[in-house]
Amino acid sequence: xxxxxxxxxxxxxxPATSEPTPKSQRTKIKMVKSEDSDKRMLNKKLKDVEISIxxxxxxxxxxxxxxxxxxxxxxxxVYVRGATNEDIGVVIKRAVxxxxxxxxxxxxxxxxxxxxxxxxxxxxxxxxITLYFHSDLCDKPLxxxxxxxxxxxxxxxxxxxxxxxxxxCFDEIAFPEPSEGFLVRVQNHPAVNVPRLHTGFTxxxxxxxxxxxxxxxxxxKDHPLSQWFMNFSEADELLQLAAARQQVQAHxxxxxxxxxxxxxxxxxxxxxxxx
Amino acid sequence: MDAKDILGLPKNSVTQExxxxxQKDSQRKPDGISREVYALTGGLAPLIxxxxxxxxxxxxxxxxxxxxxxxxxTNSARKDNLHLYHWVRIVNGVPPTGDYSFAKYNKSxxxxxxTDEEYEKYLTDPMWTKEETDQLFELCQSFDLxxxxxxxxFPSSRTVEELKDRYYSVARAMLIARAPSPGDxxxxxxxxxxxxxxxxxxRKRALSMVLSQxxxxxxxxxxxxxxxxxxxxxxxxxxxxxxxELPVPSNAGPESAERAAAxxxxxxxxxxxxxxxxxxxxxxTITVDNASILASLRMLRVYLRTYALDxxxxxxxxxxxxxxxxxxxxxxxxxGVNLKPRVPTKAVCAEHLxxxxxxLTLLNLQKQLQYKEAEGSSYRDGSYADTPGTxxxxxxxxxxxxxxxxxxxxxxxxxxxRDQKRKAPGRLSEAPLPAHKRPRKSKAADx
Numbered sequence: 001x002x003x004x005x006x007x008x009x010x011x012x013x014x015p016a017t018s019e020p021t022p023k024s025q026r027t028k029i030k031m032v033k034s035e036d037s038d039k040r041m042l043n044k045k046l047k048d049v050e051i052s053i054x055x056x057x058x059x060x061x062x063x064x065x066x067x068x069x070x071x072x073x074x075x076x077x078v079y080v081r082g083a084t085n086e087d088i089g090v091v092i093k094r095a096v097x098x099x100x101x102x103x104x105x106x107x108x109x110x111x112x113x114x115x116x117x118x119x120x121x122x123x124x125x126x127x128x129i130t131l132y133f134h135s136d137l138c139d140k141p142l143x144x145x146x147x148x149x150x151x152x153x154x155x156x157x158x159x160x161x162x163x164x165x166x167x168x169c170f171d172e173i174a175f176p177e178p179s180e181g182f183l184v185r186v187q188n189h190p191a192v193n194v195p196r197l198h199t200g201f202t203x204x205x206x207x208x209x210x211x212x213x214x215x216x217x218x219x220x221k222d223h224p225l226s227q228w229f230m231n232f233s234e235a236d237e238l239l240q241l242a243a244a245r246q247q248v249q250a251h252x253x254x255x256x257x258x259x260x261x262x263x264x265x266x267x268x269x270x271x272x273x274x275x
Numbered sequence: 276m277d278a279k280d281i282l283g284l285p286k287n288s289v290t291q292e293x294x295x296x297x298q299k300d301s302q303r304k305p306d307g308i309s310r311e312v313y314a315l316t317g318g319l320a321p322l323i324x325x326x327x328x329x330x331x332x333x334x335x336x337x338x339x340x341x342x343x344x345x346x347x348x349t350n351s352a353r354k355d356n357l358h359l360y361h362w363v364r365i366v367n368g369v370p371p372t373g374d375y376s377f378a379k380y381n382k383s384x385x386x387x388x389x390t391d392e393e394y395e396k397y398l399t400d401p402m403w404t405k406e407e408t409d410q411l412f413e414l415c416q417s418f419d420l421x422x423x424x425x426x427x428x429f430p431s432s433r434t435v436e437e438l439k440d441r442y443y444s445v446a447r448a449m450l451i452a453r454a455p456s457p458g459d460x461x462x463x464x465x466x467x468x469x470x471x472x473x474x475x476x477x478r479k480r481a482l483s484m485v486l487s488q489x490x491x492x493x494x495x496x497x498x499x500x501x502x503x504x505x506x507x508x509x510x511x512x513x514x515x516x517x518x519x520e521l522p523v524p525s526n527a528g529p530e531s532a533e534r535a536a537a538x539x540x541x542x543x544x545x546x547x548x549x550x551x552x553x554x555x556x557x558x559x560t561i562t563v564d565n566a567s568i569l570a571s572l573r574m575l576r577v578y579l580r581t582y583a584l585d586x587x588x589x590x591x592x593x594x595x596x597x598x599x600x601x602x603x604x605x606x607x608x609x610x611g612v613n614l615k616p617r618v619p620t621k622a623v624c625a626e627h628l629x630x631x632x633x634x635l636t637l638l639n640l641q642k643q644l645q646y647k648e649a650e651g652s653s654y655r656d657g658s659y660a661d662t663p664g665t666x667x668x669x670x671x672x673x674x675x676x677x678x679x680x681x682x683x684x685x686x687x688x689x690x691x692x693r694d695q696k697r698k699a700p701g702r703l704s705e706a707p708l709p710a711h712k713r714p715r716k717s718k719a720a721d722x
Contacts, residue, residue: 054547174621244630258644
């Protein structure tokens with residue numbers, strides 16, 4: 001029968017895949033029933049299963065120092081990467097960077113991860129990054145906007161050609177109703193957040209992937225710029241928010257006590273005046 | 276008086292006469308209507324004349340010659356060929372033609388009729404004998420389906436509902452049996468909505484109950500309903516302002532909270548909490564706005580978390596004015612929270628949204644407190660300009676824009692605005708009630 005194991009660690013009955021060891025497993029696995037139902041299921045859209053891909057996008061810019069010219073004072077790289085530096089090529093098919101019209105061929109297409117673009121220039125402008133997803137996931141593209149930053153905030157300080165200016169932005173791409181086929185493909189992939197599925201709902205095991213090595217290269221863990229990547233800690237922000245909420249809740253409780261006290265006083269006064 | 280002397284007018288004579296006469300005239304103004312009738316209308320002429328006086332008198336004699344004759348007539352509605360007589364208006368010697376004018380009102384109901392074979396085939400019923408059914412139908416025919424009368428006349432005692440039920444089921448069965456195909460009559464009301472005995476009995480019972488309620492009961496019921504309404508409303512408000520206290524919800528938590536919120540339908544339901552025991556946050560203040568935002572987000576095939584958060588923040592602030600929104604943002608800054616979260620994951624966005632909502636509630640409660648204090652000061656007999664006693668850091672100083680500020684500085688600022696009766700300017704928020712309040716309070720307690 002159906003053996004559904006819900007666990008946060010890797011279950012023993014998980015069929016071996018050629019994927020790199022996943023960090024956390026949030027899905028359940030079940031034995032395949034039949035081919036026909038597979039095909040139907042692969043195209044089926046699932047409700048209430050929203051997957052999200054945390055990404056970071058931004059730019060790193062180096063002042064060229066002595067080699068800087070008037071029109072090429074900085075060398076910069078604009079990119080989109082997975083928030084944990086895992087490979088987002090499993091989700092993103094290609095990224096199109098739309099640069100300022102003064103650039104030659106301002107529409108730059110990047111067909112494979114890492115999704116980045118390096119150029120040299122002098123000006124800051126807005127770059128539109130359009131992400132195209134794999135067809136089994138979504139045929140609608142998504143556009144991010146990033147303001148290219150070359151010059152440091154603190155304009156008075158000396159510009160260093162060693163230390164770059166880094167501006168990164170965290171966001172999550174959410175797919176509210178992914179197809180089962182896609183889920184099958186990415187379950188256990190570290191770049192994708194798949195929520196815990198309902199009990200009784202299980203996915204067929206993933207088809208073994210063609211080339212694990214190729215996948216490996218798509219991640220940005222060993223990227224040359226990775227030393228400049230910023231850290232985004234969800235836990236920190238959650239703690240901060242929780243602390244703020246506690247403060248607000250304490251004040252709310254106090255206010256309520258005061259209001260009920262005043263109400264009591266008013267009641268008393270009312271009974272006096274009425275009598 | 277002196278003026279009259281100067282003018283040389285005679286004193287008192289003409290003016291008084293003039294006064295008395297117009298009074299009598301106004302009272303005696305027939306104008307075609309007698310005086311009493313005129314008085315009924317209040318002594319004033321009607322705005323629109325009811326009957327044109329001209330009409331009453333003129334009416335020139337028409338060219339036709341009208342005579343009246345005593346003539347016999349028959350009524351086609353009668354079956355017994357009775358001849359009666361009546362006056363007939365003859366115009367130019369030609370009597371009127373046509374049926375008796377009231378014959379057209381003799382309408383009757385078409386009662387279903389069945390033969391004996393049909394009865395055997397379709398209409399047998401354990402509760403009804405053929406005799407009874409026949410009797411019923413006869414009565415229906417003669418009384419035009421007036422079931423109350425039929426029930427009264429029916430030999431064996433049956434309730435109106437039973438009679439109706441029998442009649443309508445017979446009619447329905449005959450209709451179905453005689454119809455060439457079921458599709459033809461599927462639209463017929465008898466077929467579509469058959470008579471439902473139990474429903475009818477229930478309905479009539481309820482109706483009679485409502486009708487026979489005494490006035491006292493009515494009042495009591497109204498009170499109970501109002502009370503229930505108040506309770507549900509306060510419950511919703513309470514749930515909206517309170518949240519459960521897990522500070523770091525797991526990923527499953529807010530997601531299931533959102534899922535519960537996306538459940539179509541409305542606001543609070545304890546069942547949603549039961550379904551998702553891991554939910555850290557009760558999806559209480561989910562208004563219709565938020566549910567519709569979630570639905571619209573699901574329509575998009577893909578969206579950014581920051582976009583979703585923006586939409587939900589907008590929805591949450593839609594009911595608040597611009598100033599309130601600014602105050603919320605100020606509060607957020609004072610609490611050290613980024614207006615736009617730096618790491619907008621699902622969990623963080625959910626927390627952020629809840630925080631905003633809580634701050635909104637806080638501001639609303641602050642305002643409520645101010646109003647209540649203002650009320651309180653109007654209760655007391657005006658000798659004190661402001662209401663003493665309530666902890667200062669959250670009450671007003673006539674200053675609506677006071678934001679969420681830590682106690683000390685707030686109290687300090689406010690003191691400056693209070694009147695001279697305040698003796699100790701450096702009072703902390705936890706100070707005891709001022710002295711002049713106490714005597715009043717004890718009086719209240721005494722009574």
